[in-house]
Structure formats: structure tokens, C-alpha cells
Amino acid sequence: xSHDQFEVLSNQAVAVCAAAYFLALLAHxxxxxxxxxVPATATAEESGTASAAGGGVDVLERVDVDTDRVxxxxxxxxxxxxxxxxxxxxxxxxxxxxxxxxxxPWGNMYEFTLTATLMVTIGYLLLYRRFSLDWLSPVVxxxxxxxxxxxxxxxxxxVVPLRDALQSPWLVIHVIAAIIATGAxxxxxxxxxxxxxxxxxxxxxxxGYLSRLPGLDALDRMAYRTQAFAFPxxxxxxxxxxxxxxxxxxxxxxxxxxxxxxxxITWVVYAAYLHARxxxxxxxxxxxxxxxxxxxxxxxxxxxxNFFFGSGSMHSYA
Amino acid sequence: xxxxxxTTEGHxxTTEGHxxSTGRxxxxxxxGMGSAPADPxxxxxxxxxxxxxxxxxxxxxxxxxxxxxxxxxxxxxxSVVPQEAVDATKASQWRExxxxxxxxxxxxxxxxxxxxxxxxxIYLLLMVSLVGCILPRTRVYWKALRAxxxxxxxxxxxxxxxxxxxxxxxxxxxLERARGALRGYRVVSDVAEVSRLxxxxxxxxxxxxxxxxxxxxxxxxxxxxxxxxxxxxxxVGFAGGALLGYKGGVIVVTGNTxxxxxxxxxxxxxxxxxKPSGLAPFDFKVTDFDVTFIKEGREAGMAxxxxxxxxxxxxxxxxxxxxxxxxxxxxxxxxxKIYLISHGYAPHITVRDAxxxxxxxxxxxxxxxxxxxxxxxxxxxxxxxxxSGPEQxxxxxxxxPTYAFxxxxxxxxxxxxxxxxxxxxxxxxxxxxxxxxxxxxxxxxDKKGLKPILKPDGKPLRVDxxxxxxxxxxxxxxxxxxxxxxxxxxxxxxxxxxDLVALGGVVLALLGLLGSLFIRPRRVWVxxxxxxxGPDRRTLVEVAGLDRSAGGDLAGEIDxxxxxxxxxxxxxxxxxxxxx
Numbered sequence: 015x016s017h018d019q020f021e022v023l024s025n026q027a028v029a030v031c032a033a034a035y036f037l038a039l040l041a042h043x044x045x046x047x048x049x050x051x052v053p054a055t056a057t058a059e060e061s062g063t064a065s066a067a068g069g070g071v072d073v074l075e076r077v078d079v080d081t082d083r084v085x086x087x088x089x090x091x092x093x094x095x096x097x098x099x100x101x102x103x104x105x106x107x108x109x110x111x112x113x114x115x116x117x118x119p120w121g122n123m124y125e126f127t128l129t130a131t132l133m134v135t136i137g138y139l140l141l142y143r144r145f146s147l148d149w150l151s152p153v154v155x156x157x158x159x160x161x162x163x164x165x166x167x168x169x170x171x172x173v174v175p176l177r178d179a180l181q182s183p184w185l186v187i188h189v190i191a192a193i194i195a196t197g198a199x200x201x202x203x204x205x206x207x208x209x210x211x212x213x214x215x216x217x218x219x220x221x222g223y224l225s226r227l228p229g230l231d232a233l234d235r236m237a238y239r240t241q242a243f244a245f246p247x248x249x250x251x252x253x254x255x256x257x258x259x260x261x262x263x264x265x266x267x268x269x270x271x272x273x274x275x276x277x278x279i280t281w282v283v284y285a286a287y288l289h290a291r292x293x294x295x296x297x298x299x300x301x302x303x304x305x306x307x308x309x310x311x312x313x314x315x316x317x318x319x320n321f322f323f324g325s326g327s328m329h330s331y332a
Numbered sequence: 333x334x335x336x337x338x339t340t341e342g343h344x345x346t347t348e349g350h351x352x353s354t355g356r357x358x359x360x361x362x363x364g365m366g367s368a369p370a371d372p373x374x375x376x377x378x379x380x381x382x383x384x385x386x387x388x389x390x391x392x393x394x395x396x397x398x399x400x401x402x403x404x405x406x407x408x409x410x411s412v413v414p415q416e417a418v419d420a421t422k423a424s425q426w427r428e429x430x431x432x433x434x435x436x437x438x439x440x441x442x443x444x445x446x447x448x449x450x451x452x453x454i455y456l457l458l459m460v461s462l463v464g465c466i467l468p469r470t471r472v473y474w475k476a477l478r479a480x481x482x483x484x485x486x487x488x489x490x491x492x493x494x495x496x497x498x499x500x501x502x503x504x505x506x507l508e509r510a511r512g513a514l515r516g517y518r519v520v521s522d523v524a525e526v527s528r529l530x531x532x533x534x535x536x537x538x539x540x541x542x543x544x545x546x547x548x549x550x551x552x553x554x555x556x557x558x559x560x561x562x563x564x565x566x567x568v569g570f571a572g573g574a575l576l577g578y579k580g581g582v583i584v585v586t587g588n589t590x591x592x593x594x595x596x597x598x599x600x601x602x603x604x605x606x607k608p609s610g611l612a613p614f615d616f617k618v619t620d621f622d623v624t625f626i627k628e629g630r631e632a633g634m635a636x637x638x639x640x641x642x643x644x645x646x647x648x649x650x651x652x653x654x655x656x657x658x659x660x661x662x663x664x665x666x667x668x669k670i671y672l673i674s675h676g677y678a679p680h681i682t683v684r685d686a687x688x689x690x691x692x693x694x695x696x697x698x699x700x701x702x703x704x705x706x707x708x709x710x711x712x713x714x715x716x717x718x719x720s721g722p723e724q725x726x727x728x729x730x731x732x733p734t735y736a737f738x739x740x741x742x743x744x745x746x747x748x749x750x751x752x753x754x755x756x757x758x759x760x761x762x763x764x765x766x767x768x769x770x771x772x773x774x775x776x777x778d779k780k781g782l783k784p785i786l787k788p789d790g791k792p793l794r795v796d797x798x799x800x801x802x803x804x805x806x807x808x809x810x811x812x813x814x815x816x817x818x819x820x821x822x823x824x825x826x827x828x829x830x831d832l833v834a835l836g837g838v839v840l841a842l843l844g845l846l847g848s849l850f851i852r853p854r855r856v857w858v859x860x861x862x863x864x865x866g867p868d869r870r871t872l873v874e875v876a877g878l879d880r881s882a883g884g885d886l887a888g889e890i891d892x893x894x895x896x897x898x899x900x901x902x903x904x905x906x907x908x909x910x911x912x
Contacts, residue, residue: 175626178637178659242849246842254838263660265671265824266579267831268570270418270446272411279404286400293393311404319411 021112021173027105028128032162034098038091039155045087046152050221051080088148092139095155099135106132112173120189121176123320127165131158133197137240141201145236149227153204169317184259191251196312198244199284203309205237206302213299234298238291241305245284252277276315283308390457391464399458406454410445413437417444420599459564466560473553480520481547484857488876491857493890498870499898503542503860506873506897510544510858513896517546517856543859552881555847562841569834575605577828584618585678585695585820586640591615592668592825612666612827616644619654621675621819625749633703633748640672640821671824676700677707679731679755680815685716686808691725692716695818698731699775704745707731710777711757712764719808724764726777727795727812729757735798750817755797759785759805759812785809853880856893873897 015023106129110119119125138154141147176185212227219225227233256277257267268274287304290296296304389395414422423443427434441448488494499506511519521544580597584590592611594600602608623638639658645651646665657663662671678695685691691713698709713725735754736746743756763781765772772778784792787806795803797814804811859874875894879886 174634175636177634182660246845246849249838249842249845254835254842257838258835261831262662265662265669265673265826266828267834270410270415275407275411279407282400282404282407286397286404289393289397289400293397295394296397 015111017112017114017173020108024105024108024112024173027101027108028162028166031098031101031105032159032166034094034101035155035159035162038094038098039152039159041087041091041094042152042155045084045091045148046223046226048080048087049084049223049226050219088151091151091155092142092148095135095151096139098158099132099139102128102132102135109173113175115175117176118186118189120185120193121174121180122169122171123317124165124169124171126189126193126316127161127169130193130196130200131161131165133193134158134200137197137201141240149208149223150201150204152223153208154201157200157204179263182259182262184255184262188251188255188259191247191255195244195248195251196316198240198247199309199312202237202240202244203306205233205240206305206309209233209237209302210299210306213302230298234291234302237302237305241284241287241308245288248281248284252281272319273315276311276319280308280311280315283311387464391461393465396458396461396465399454399461402454403458406445406451409442413442413445415444415446417446417601455567459567462560462563466557469553470557473557476553477550481518481545481855484543484545484859484876488857488859488874491876491878493877493879493886494874495876495890495894496872496874497894497898498872501871501899503862503871506860506871507542507544507858509897509899510546510893513893514546514856517548518550519544519546521545541859541861543857546856546858547854549851549853549880551847552851552853553848555844555849555851558844559841559848560844562837562844565837566834566841567837569830569832569837572830572833573603573828574830575603576610576830577826578602578606578610579824579826579828581673581822581824583697583820583822585697585818586618586621587818589615589617590823597825610827612668613647614644614665614668615648616642616670618821619643621821622656623675623749623819625747635675635748638672638675640675640823642670667829668825668827671826672821673824674700674822676820676822677705677731677733677750677753678818678820679709679753680818681711681727681755682813682815683711683713683716683725683727683810684813685713685725685810686719687717688810689717691810693815695820697774697820703748705733705748706745707733708775710775712766712774712777714764714766716810718761723761724766725809726760726762726764726782727757728760728777729755729795731755753799753814753817755795755814757795757812759793759795761785761809851881854878854886854889855880856890858893858897 106119106125109125109128110117113119113121120129134154135158138147138150208227209230212224212233213230215224228236252274256274260269260274261267283304287301287308290301290304414426416423427438427443430437437443441450445451485491489496501509507521521542578601580600582590582596582598590596592614594608594611619641621638621640624636626632626634626636637658639656639661641654641656642663643652643654644663644665645653655663657670657672659672662669664670676697676699678697680695681692682690683692692711696709696711698707700707708730709728711725711727713727716723716725730743732743732745732752732754733749734745734747734751735743736752737743743754760777760779760782762783765778765781785805787793793806795805795812797803797812799814799817802811802813855878857874857876859876861872861874863870863872875890875897877886877890877893
């Protein structure tokens with residue numbers, strides 16, 4: 015296949031995987047809609063709003079049927095997400111093959127977003143079984159779908175070769191670390207956001223989505239785990255690999271370029287999150303808010319910097 | 333400090349000895365914010381107590397958190413307002429465009445946020461707070477490191493994970509198996525302790541009791557301390573580099589040489605402790621500059637694989653060596669690094685005056701303005717002879733490397749390579765202002781004392797030149813010739829001695845961080861008790877665990893310990909608290 019054909023393949027794969035994400039989102043929405051008629055105790059043990067599912071045999075049978083349907087929709091959703099992730103991977107890989115010479119597909123914002131959303135999906139799928147993440151499914155599929163749409167509509171760039179400044183092995187090291195950290199921070203941020211929602215409305219309708227979320231402690235722990243994983247990766251990407259590369263390419267480790275400034279801000283805010291989580295009076299709600307601020311600075315750094323200070327940043331291509 | 337070690341959701345209080353790991357959080361937890369350790373409603377504090385109170389406040393976790401937020405917030409303006417140290421040209425442009433705001437911003441230090449007093453104050457306070465936290469914690473940790481794992485608490489079932497089962501094995505066998513199962517743990521079964529405990533229990537239960545304490549993951553706190561200590565190392569490295577090092581920029585036209593001395597730099601930013609004698613005595617000649625512009629396809633016009641050839645000598649007497657530098661491949665001479673930053677054109681311009689003598693001749697650096705390398709430059713001719721005595725001439729205007737023209741766009745550069753170079757400059761006469769004693773930019777004309785040279789029809793004269801053309805100035809003032817094209821390279825020469833210290837610090841910090849986040853400190857206790865007497869005596873085994881960090885699968889680990897203690901499958905366990 016020629017480079018141009020790979021580019022077409024990549025674009026088509028993005029469209030196909032977006033469609034698959036959309037179907038997965040629909041399946042998960044159907045899952046949660048069906049679940050509304052089933053008492054939370056029938057499907058999920060972790061729900062805190064358990065109550066006796068009173069009523070006669072009819073009710074119980076209906077509950078059984080609905081429980082089956084809930085499980086089936088959940089399975090369909092996860093299978094569709096897995097398929098979408100596979101096609102997504104094809105989109106990313108063919109994007110790299112489309113360039114002449116072949117290169118890693120992280121040369122601009124479009125490609126970065128494409129890969130970062132894939133990381134979110136992969137992270138979610140990897141952790142799905144171990145932490146029973148069915149409650150996270152609609153959020154992940156919805157998020158990935160919307161981000162991909164924005165990516166295609168606003169950030170799309172035709173394939174071009176890497177500019178000289180990017181031709182360095184550090185591109186691979188620095189950017190893949192940044193992408194992994196971004197994906198993990200995003201997953202963690204979703205948990206923190208759900209934590210805040212659940213914390214704000216603790217007594218929702220029984221059987222509803224919120225009542226099926228894990229308890230506050232579990233949400234907090236999940237958020238902490240993903241973000242505690244992402245933090246050292248981010249430290250490596252932004253404060254070790256980045257400066258080493260900057261030293262090679264631009265002659266200074268750290269130059270307070272807008273992108274560097276915001277990477278530093280993100281790092282400081284997540285450091286504050288880790289501290290807040292261990293401080294009396296900051297645990298829980300406040301820590302979750304700090305985590306979301308951190309996520310906001312991360313995404314702002316990634317997208318906003320280029321739009322607002324694009325010309326002033328040496329990272330204007332990223 | 334990331335004292336996640338004390339975040340076991342209140343479990344720390346279930347056994348003795350856990351609450352004593354003095355972390356920042358606990359200090360604040362005990363004392364709260366803004367309350368003096370002494371009597372809250374009492375008379376004003378004595379100076380010493382006030383100091384102690386202030387120190388405690390400063391080193392509390394809350395203050396550290398607030399300082400972290402302030403640091404993040406304080407860093408923001410530096411990305412919005414152009415910074416002197418990052419892009420001096422941009423900063424001065426901004427100043428010119430914002431007459432009212434500029435003086436205020438200047439006072440606030442917004443043009444150099446990262447060495448302003450307030451930014452420094454925040455991170456220095458943060459460092460003091462950090463030291464105030466590390467020191468006591470290191471002391472506590474040092475003690476804890478040598479301490480034995482605490483003895484089994486009296487009531488194991490109150491711990492977050494607890495299992496109990498019966499077995500026919502003897503207590504000694506069970507404990508022996510436990511030692512095997514708890515590989516990686518520091519295991520202790522203190523005889524004196526056990527006998528005391530056993531003694532206390534014999535009267536109530538009528539059986540003998542043995543216990544075993546195990547602990548692992550003490551390195552978490554070491555990682556935590558290492559991480560915070562390394563941040564100090566990084567700062568020291570950066571400060572050292574900034575104080576002792578320097579960074580300079582220079583534009584060199586191909587064929588010209590550069591010797592490493594202060595007068596040769598276009599801009600030079602030394603650290604406060606830098607001495608000019610510290611400049612390495614190298615020199616080099618830029619022999620050539622190579623660039624390929626992509627000619628076809630979407631990316632047409634993009635510069636590709638550019639590099640400069642250098643003939644350099646490490647000192648005036650040394651042998652000359654040749655090398656090529658390019659982006660991502662700098663040249664290092666005795667710790668000083670030379671980077672290729674950018675490139676551009678330097679057209680050769682010759683100005684003849686009214687007498688026909690050469691008043692100016694040579695390559696003139698034109699600074700690129702966009703991707704097509706349309707460039708802007710200035711020629712200053714201070715010593716020309718006019719028709720009526722000495723006068724000064726000035727030229728300013730554009731260079732188009734590949735000149736093209738349409739009615740819609742006017743003149744433009746169709747391609748960045750020099751396929752069809754053209755100059756288009758306005759000419760001035762009068763006083764260039766070079767004798768005012770005020771330093772001038774070589775890239776701008778001071779038009780105070782200058783007036784445009786006019787054509788006979790009264791319009792300003794535009795000197796439009798293709799390569800090898802000459803334009804005659806009106807009124808016999810002379811002529812301007814476009815002789816040829818050279819390229820220039822912009823180089824950065826810098827030295828920052830603390831770099832390796834800083835880099836080492838960051839790597840250590842990462843190691844410490846990994847330790848402090850992923851090492852899971854935990855304690856496990858095993859208690860065995862013989863019940864009753866006779867040949868079918870049973871041994872009652874209790875296993876309990878305490879996770880001293882958040883997260884981690886303690887339940888699973890305790891289950892594994894239980895499984896290996898039971899050895900061969902026996903009766904169903906008497907489990908309690910399976911789900912926590």
C-alpha cells in the first residue's frame with residue numbers, strides 16, 4: 015500500500031471506530047436504562063442503597079429477565095468497545111505508515127489526541143475486569159466519542175513528515191510517556207468527577223445509574239490508583255525526558271516555554287492532589303476537585319496553549 | 333509530603349504504635365489550623381512560642397498545600413505575558429504596544445515572572461516547609477527503621493482484615509509455615525513478648541498462645557523522603573547552573589568566524605556569579621550551511637535537514653577540526669555547547685556615494701519574518717560623501733528569496749529557497765543617530781534625524797533590486813548594488829555547570845516517587861492457640877493484616893497466607909469480615 019492509501023485507511027478507520035464507540039455508548043445507555051427497573055441489590059453488591067426487593071413472584075421473575083438483559087447489554091457494549099479499540103489502533107498505526115518516511119504518529123495535535131483517546135480506551139479495557147468498571151463504561155465511551163469528533167472536526171491535519179526538531183529518538187520516549195500519562199489522568203479524572211457527583215447526590219432514585227456506582231471510598235481509591243500511576247509517568251515525560259530532549263534540540267533543559275510552564279503547573283496541581291488526599295480536611299471532596307483542576311490544566315496545556323499562545327510556544331506543533 | 337502512609341481511613345488508630353509515625357498530616361490533624369498549641373484564649377504569645385507556632389504552621393501540610401496552589405497559580409502569568417528571558421524581542425514589542433500596562437507589569441515583575449521576588453518567595457517558602465517536614469520525618473523514620481515490628485494486638489478481629497480457622501497441626505508447625513508464607517516480610521516472634529502474652533491469656537482461656545508479627549514495605553517512607561530531598565538537589569543544580577553559567581546568541585554569516593569572547597556576542601546573559609574569564613577560548617568558522625527545502629507535495633517549502641559546517645579550534649593554538657551541527661545535534665567543546673537555532677539570508681549589498689567610492693559593502697543580515705523567508709533588514713551607511721559634503725544614508729526593507737508578484741497580493745516570496753532573490757528597500761538620508769551614545773539595534777533605523785529620499789515626482793524612492801542589479805540614487809547621491817547572497821546561522825552558545833546535578837536529582841526524585849507510591853507497607857500477625865487437651869487437640873489460628881497505605885489487595889494477600897498455613901485442604905474456614 016502506498017503512503018496515500020494508508021492515510022485514507024487511517025481516516026476511514028477513525029470514522030469506523032467512532033461509529034463503533036457510538037454503538038457501544040448506546041449499548042451501555044440501554045444497559046443503565048434497563049437497570050432502572052431492577053433493584054440495585056439484584057445486580058450490584060457494592061451499592062449502598064440496598065433495600066429489600068419486595069413483591070410477589072411476578073416481580074421477581076421480571077427482575078430476573080431484566081437482570082439478564084442488563085448483563086447482555088453490558089457485554090455487547092464491552093465487545094463493541096473492544097472492536098472499536100482495535101479499529102482505533104489501526105487508525106493510529108496507519109497514520110504512522112502514511113508518512114514518508116514512516117514515523118511514529120505523534121507529530122501534531124490531531125495525532126496526539128488520536129493516540130491519547132486510544133490510551134484511555136485501552137486503560138479502561140485493561141482495568142475493566144480487575145476493578146469491575148462496568149459503571150465507567152458510558153463515561154469512557156461517551157468521552158472518547160466526543161473527543162474523537164472534536165479531533166476530526168477541529169484538529170485534523172494532513173500527514174506531513176516530521177520537522178527537523180522532532181527527528182529524535184526522544185520524540186518516541188517523551189511523547190509516549192506524555193500520552194500514557196494523559197490517558198491515565200483522564201481515567202482518574204472520570205472517577206474523581208463521578209465521586210463528586212455521587213457525593214453531591216447521595217440519595218438518588220434506587221436502581222438509577224448513580225446508585226450503582228461503587229461507594230465513595232471505592233471511587234476515591236480508583237481515582238487515586240490511576241492518578242498515582244500517571245503521576246510518575248508524567249514526571250518522567252515532562253520533567254526528565256522533556257528537558258533532556260530540550261537540551262539536545264534547543265540548548266536548554268528548561269526554558270519556561272508556555273508548554274513547559276503548563277506542564278509544570280499540571281505537575282504541581284497533581285502533587286497537591288496527592289498531598290491533599292493525605293491531609294485531614296482535604297480528603298475526599300476537596301482532593302477530587304484538585305484532581306479535576308489538574309486534569310483541566312493538562313488538557314488546557316495540550317489544546318489551549320496551541321490556540322492561545324501557538325506562535326509563542328516552541329511546542330507549537332504538538 | 334505525600335504521607336499516603338497515614339491514609340488508611342482511620343485504621344491507624346486500631347492498634348498501638350501506628351499513630352506515632354509523625355507525619356505532616358498528623359501534626360495538622362492534632363492541632364488544627366490557626367490554633368496555638370497553648371491556651372487559645374490566652375494572652376499574646378511569647379516571641380519564642382510565637383516562632384514555634386509560626387514554624388509549625390509553615391511546616392504543616394495545609395500550608396504546603398496552599399503554597400503548592402500558589403506556585404501553580406503564580407506560574408500562569410509567565411505563559412501569558414512574554415518573558416524577557418524567553419523571548420526578549422517579543423517582550424519589548426509587547427511593551428511598545430501596551431503603553432499603559434507595560435510600566436505596571438514591569439513593577440509587578442510580570443516580564444520576568446520566574447525570577448521575580450514573589451515567585452521566588454513562594455518556592456523558597458515551599459522549600460523551607462519541605463525541609464521542616466523532611467528533617468523530623470527522617471528522624472522518626474530512622475528510629476522506626478530499627479524498631480521491631482510491633483507485637484500482635486490483643487484483639488486481632490478488630491483489624492481491617494481478619495481470618496480464623498482450626499487445624500490439627502501444632503502451633504510450632506503453623507508458625508513455621510507462616511515464616512515460609514511471609515517471605516519478604518521481616519518476621520519476629522519475640523519469646524519474652526509471647527510468654528508475657530501467653531501468661532496473660534492462660535488464665536482466661538486455659539491454653540498456650542504463640543504469636544508472630546511481620547512487617548514489610550518500610551522503604552515506602554524512604555522513597556518519600558528521597559523524593560523530597562531530590563527536589564532540593566534539583567533546585568541546587570539549577571541554581572548552580574544559573575549562577576555560574578551563561579547563555580549567548582550570535583548570528584554568523586557563512587564564511588565568517590566567531591571567537592568566544594564577550595564582544596562577539598549579539599546577546600549575552602551571564603549568571604550572577606559568572607566571570608568573563610570563564611569563557612572557554614575556542615573559536616570557529618562557519619564554513620557552509622546546508623538546507624533542503626521540500627519542493628513538492630503538501631509540505632512544500634518546509635526546511636528539511638539543515639546543518640552548518642564548522643571548522644573549530646578548542647584554543648587558538650590547537651589543531652583545526654571540522655564538524656557539522658544541526659538541530660538535535662549540538663557541538664560540545666569543553667562543556668560549552670553550540671546549538672544551531674535558526675538560519676536566514678544575508679544579501680551582499682554595496683553602496684557607492686556621490687564620489688563613486690564604496691561607502692558600504694558586505695553581507696547584511698536580514699531576519700526572516702515568515703515561513704517563506706521573506707526577511708527584513710537594514711543597511712546603515714554612516715560615512716558617505718553627498719553631492720554637498722558628508723552625509724549618512726540608511727536603507728530598510730524586505731528581501732524576497734524567490735520573488736513573485738501578483739496584483740492581488742503585491743510582492744511576495746513564493747518559496748523559501750533563494751531561487752530568484754529580490755530586495756525592495758526605502759532609502760533615507762540625514763542623521764542615523766549613531767553618535768547619540770544610545771545603543772541602537774542593527775535591525776532598525778532610528779528615523780528621528782532621517783528623511784526619505786524622494787523621486788523626482790515627489791514620491792519616496794523604493795530601491796528595487798534583483799540579483800546583480802544596480803539602482804542609481806537621484807540627485808547624484810550614488811548607487812546601490814545587490815552583489816550576491818550568503819546565508820547566516822543563528823547559534824546559541826551556552827554553558828550550565830549544574831545540569832548533571834539537576835538531572836541526577838530528577839532521576840532520584842522519580843525513583844523515590846515510585847517507591848513512595850508503589851511500595852505498600854503492611855503488617856501481618858499470626859496468633860495460634862491450643863484449645864483443650866487430649867489427643868484430638870485443635871489449634872486455633874488467627875491471621876490479621878493491616879495495610880498502612882491506601883489501595884493494594886490486602887485481603888487477597890491474607891487469603892494466600894491463610895491458604896499456605898492450612899497446608900492441605902482441610903475443613904471450611906471460620907471466616908469473618910470477608911468483605912470490608
